[in-house]
Amino acid sequence: MADQRYAMYLAGWPRHGDFGLVAEQDGPLGAAWYRAYTEQSHCLGFVAEDVPELSIAVIASRRHEGIGRLLLINLIEAGEVQGCAALSLSVNLGNPARHLYESVGFQPVGKPRETAMTMIRHAAQPN
Secondary structure (H helix, E strand, O other): OOOHHHHHHHOOOOOOOOEEEEEEOOOEEEEEEEEOOOOOOOOOOOOOOOOOEEEEEEOHHHOOOOHHHHHHHHHHHHHHHOOOOEEEEEEEOOOOHHHHHHHOOOEEEOOOOOOEEEEEEEOOOOO
């Protein structure tokens, strides 16, 4: 919370509509969560007030083990159950996690910024 780059993602947790998951094995391995923002107060992956922004982190020593994919898939499924029509996120252009996001249906939205892009994933439509 002391780092202003991350404080908005967690300040006042949980607010109405916030949802998150934690992967644990003898302590936390990673976490994924989403929360909605407003036009006046939002983070880099903001698309619209009715599209929560997703955040995810896995401790460095446990990356490339599928933990992030499992958290991401479970968070997407939870969002759909809770009625989220879409989820958005911001990713640095050189971040290898970008391929993970694309593999589960996130697509670029808008014009990329100099070092990052915003992506969106729309919920699956019922058959």
